[in-house]
Amino acid sequence: MRKILSWVFTIIIVGICLKGCIKRDVPMVYKSHTPTLKLENINFPEENKNIEINGTDYIQSQAPIGEFGGELVISTIGEGPKTFNPCNTKDATSSSMAGLMYDGLLTTDSRTGKVIPLLAKSFDVNGCEYTIKLRKGIKWSDGTPITVDDVLYTYWEIVFKGLGNTATRDAMMIEGKLPKLYRIDNYTVKFVTPKPFAPFLRQLTYPIVPKHYFKPYSDKGDSAFNAFLSPNTPPSEIVSNGAFRLKEYVAAQRVVFERNPNYYKINLNNKQLPYLDKLIYLIVGDTNNEILKFEAKEIDILSIRGANVARYKAREANSDFTIYNLGADTGTLFLVINLNNRKNNSGKWNVPPHKQKWFRNKEFRKAIDYTIDRVGMVQNIAQGVAQPLYTAESLNSIYLNKNIKGHNKNDELALETLLNAGFELKNGILYDSEGKRVEFDLYTNAGALEREAIGVMIKQDLEDLGMKVNFKPVEFNSLVNKLSNTNDWDMAIMGLTGSPLEPHDGKNVWMSKGPLHLFNQRPQNYNIDDRFDWEKELDNIFERGALELSYKKRKPLYDRYQEIIYEEKPIIYLYSPIRITAIRNKLKNIYPTSLGGLIYNLDEIYIKEENK
Numbered sequence: 001m002r003k004i005l006s007w008v009f010t011i012i013i014v015g016i017c018l019k020g021c022i023k024r025d026v027p028m029v030y031k032s033h034t035p036t037l038k039l040e041n042i043n044f045p046e047e048n049k050n051i052e053i054n055g056t057d058y059i060q061s062q063a064p065i066g067e068f069g070g071e072l073v074i075s076t077i078g079e080g081p082k083t084f085n086p087c088n089t090k091d092a093t094s095s096s097m098a099g100l101m102y103d104g105l106l107t108t109d110s111r112t113g114k115v116i117p118l119l120a121k122s123f124d125v126n127g128c129e130y131t132i133k134l135r136k137g138i139k140w141s142d143g144t145p146i147t148v149d150d151v152l153y154t155y156w157e158i159v160f161k162g163l164g165n166t167a168t169r170d171a172m173m174i175e176g177k178l179p180k181l182y183r184i185d186n187y188t189v190k191f192v193t194p195k196p197f198a199p200f201l202r203q204l205t206y207p208i209v210p211k212h213y214f215k216p217y218s219d220k221g222d223s224a225f226n227a228f229l230s231p232n233t234p235p236s237e238i239v240s241n242g243a244f245r246l247k248e249y250v251a252a253q254r255v256v257f258e259r260n261p262n263y264y265k266i267n268l269n270n271k272q273l274p275y276l277d278k279l280i281y282l283i284v285g286d287t288n289n290e291i292l293k294f295e296a297k298e299i300d301i302l303s304i305r306g307a308n309v310a311r312y313k314a315r316e317a318n319s320d321f322t323i324y325n326l327g328a329d330t331g332t333l334f335l336v337i338n339l340n341n342r343k344n345n346s347g348k349w350n351v352p353p354h355k356q357k358w359f360r361n362k363e364f365r366k367a368i369d370y371t372i373d374r375v376g377m378v379q380n381i382a383q384g385v386a387q388p389l390y391t392a393e394s395l396n397s398i399y400l401n402k403n404i405k406g407h408n409k410n411d412e413l414a415l416e417t418l419l420n421a422g423f424e425l426k427n428g429i430l431y432d433s434e435g436k437r438v439e440f441d442l443y444t445n446a447g448a449l450e451r452e453a454i455g456v457m458i459k460q461d462l463e464d465l466g467m468k469v470n471f472k473p474v475e476f477n478s479l480v481n482k483l484s485n486t487n488d489w490d491m492a493i494m495g496l497t498g499s500p501l502e503p504h505d506g507k508n509v510w511m512s513k514g515p516l517h518l519f520n521q522r523p524q525n526y527n528i529d530d531r532f533d534w535e536k537e538l539d540n541i542f543e544r545g546a547l548e549l550s551y552k553k554r555k556p557l558y559d560r561y562q563e564i565i566y567e568e569k570p571i572i573y574l575y576s577p578i579r580i581t582a583i584r585n586k587l588k589n590i591y592p593t594s595l596g597g598l599i600y601n602l603d604e605i606y607i608k609e610e611n612k
Helices: 018-025 092-101 148-159 167-172 211-218 222-227 287-295 308-318 353-359 362-371 374-380 411-420 449-463 476-486 503-510 533-547 551-568
Strands: 049-053 056-060 071-077 106-108 115-117 120-126 129-134 180-185 188-192 244-250 254-259 278-284 301-304 321-328 332-337 386-388 424-426 429-431 439-445 468-474 491-496 571-573 575-584
Touching (some): 071 287, 071 301, 092 254, 115 120, 148 167, 148 180, 148 188, 148 211, 167 503, 211 222, 287 449, 301 308, 308 321, 308 575, 332 362, 332 449, 353 362, 362 411, 411 424, 439 476, 503 551
Parallel strands (some): 439 491
Antiparallel strands (some): 049 056, 106 115, 180 188, 244 254, 254 278, 301 575, 332 491, 332 571, 386 575, 424 429
16 A cells, blocks of 8 residues: 655755765665565564464564563654544554554565564465464453454455545455455455455455444444544544554644553563553654754654764764664655646636646656756755655665666756747746746645755756746645645645555556546546546556566566656656664664664564663
8 A cells, every 4th residue: 555655854965975975884784676675784583483372372573582661752753643543544654653553464574575474373375265364362452352253344344345545445456346255264264356366465464453343433434434533532442453552642742652461472481562661653843853852862763864864874883873774765756747637526627728738748747857856856955865766666666667767857858848849938938839828836745844845946947947836835634635635736746655565555546546546636436538548558557467476477567657657757756765764772673674664573672771
């Protein structure tokens, strides 16, 4: 599943030697684009084991035994979570916090990328049949047993009915059909897909929710379900199954989670995890404030951007933190152009007709792409700790199309392309063939300092071609509403999370009826006969790609989808930051991976002060 995300950092000038410094001094954890993720210099524990104790099927961590107690404090930039309903998250903050509280049947191993059991004790795949055996004896946070009925309810009444965020339901569709789900016995279910379906196992990472707690709200329909588990919900009422449960939420200040005493994971001494008593998210306004809190030792982890990398690296040896290079970001950062040519419910154009002609003209979009200075962005905004990005797949995706080489900024070619497309430059001002000045709005989310800096650069680049760009940073929820609901926008700088292992997770972005088909959003029941030919080809690619089971056969299809996006440019990709992160040395059982980051194994992490 892909979701809109937001991350920011401060713009500071740094010397040209920074790239070489990072390559030499910060250990890379992941370097391979091959289907098998390769990890270096990390001494990982053995794989977790299943162990049965007094009728309960636990996961036994093989990590070194730690100390119970203490709290881990991290930060989140923005306004905090919009919901704690794991089935209705549409932003990265809400999704990550709900993910602490709710587990799925399966999960992705952050070391190997393999799908492994979680709430499930085991799974078996036989053609189109996926047999899942649930762990016996495990409980919800309120002590109620977790049963097959919860699994059936989650999929039958939430996913398949399209309640909340429909991305998983859409991703499970095979030629318009959903899988069948059968109860085999009290601890076993079977999914049956219409055809062999390569991405299906990863869809079973969807959070399982408690039937006895959720059903009264899902029975009332979409509105009641969407309002369920709002941030105003008393934490003591929430029933969950993850390693942590909600303890406290103070709007715009902090979110506090506490250990779930009923969690089904244990250590080598058979003591229930997690080790930490609390996990605290401080809600900070921007990256500057985040840095100040790290300096004051109020938070334990810091994502380091730009010139700060060299400064923190120089201090590392005499500090209480360690810096890790986690490789290229797994998400993407881009400029999206609104190609919509439909009217809204009030009969007004989403995009005025004269702008439609510009935005739907591929030569116009190509000119914008030619004039964007990605190298300048990498140097002046990311301070060298990034790489230009030209593809819809992230730089560490195993499906990255390496034949797409991109290009440097070329204003002459950009202007030539516009003139050949019928535009005219008069006294430094660009006009279309009907004499209308080329003027439009460019949006991004306010407070995201990196994106605001990108917006300033793009505005200048485009104004060098004679365009007038009204750059408008707006509150994040307002921006999401514009892009997803009103379609009242021209261009926007945004980002999406992503999976380097499964392009099908982007189906909701690239399919014509996808809820995140941002550049040409359609109403749910809209006739898609108005598709561009290349949109039709994208639809076909994502339908076919899911049905091919081998990487060798899938790779050419996903190479082609990246070629289409690069050629047609409804979304213009900008650059990919390198993830450099500092973490306090007091935190133990840290096993970094590019796929999972630093604290994916929160249930195993413990605190041991160096002076003890």
